[in-house]
Amino acid sequence: MLRLELINKTEQRRKQLNITIENLAKLSNLGIRTLNRFFAGDDVKLSTVESLTNILGLDFAGNESVPLKQLQKQRAKQKAIFMASLVQSTSALEMQGLEKNSLEKIIHKFEKEFLTGSYKNRLWVA
Template sequence: MKRIDLINQIINRKEQLGITVENLAKLSGVGVRTINRLLKNEDVKLSTIEHVTNFLGLDFAGNEQIPVNELKKQRAHEKALFLASIVQGTSALEMQGLEDDSLNRIIATYEKEFLDGEYKNTLWVA
């Protein structure tokens, strides 16, 4: 695969996910200017390409390793766990930590909201 083909795969995956350059940079641990240089097919370190492709579920050749739907589910789960941990942490401070069943229902509700609900547009916000 040529480098330009890899860049096109990265751009395509970015668009499939609906992720902005800024959020792609934050979530992949790469600077915004570096992401912009990568997307313009300018010179960047191989480690940068690796960080971005790994985050986007692609291998180093641009082949899909993780399907888009699975990436979305993983991200929704990560965000749901984060929000649930805030709820659990606050409840624990008040000595009223949630039971496992309640916590799992909260996580499932958050996941659904990130995938199909009101917060769908915030799935890839860092």
């Protein structure tokens, strides 16, 4: 595979997921300059390519290893759990910790919002 093909597939996937370079840098623990160098076709470390493709659900060749919908669901679940943990922490501070059933409902609601609701545009914000 040519480097240009990998770059094109990676850029296409980034756009499909609607992830900015800045958020992609945060999510992959890479620098913005490093990502810009990669997308410009400059040499980067293999570990950079690995980090980048893993976040985007691609393999080293730029082929889909995780389907788009599944990747979005995984990210929505991660963010929903994080948001629910904030609610749980605040409630615990007030000595009103949530029961497991209530917590699961909150997680499900956040997941739905990240996938189809008002938070949809924030799914990939780091």
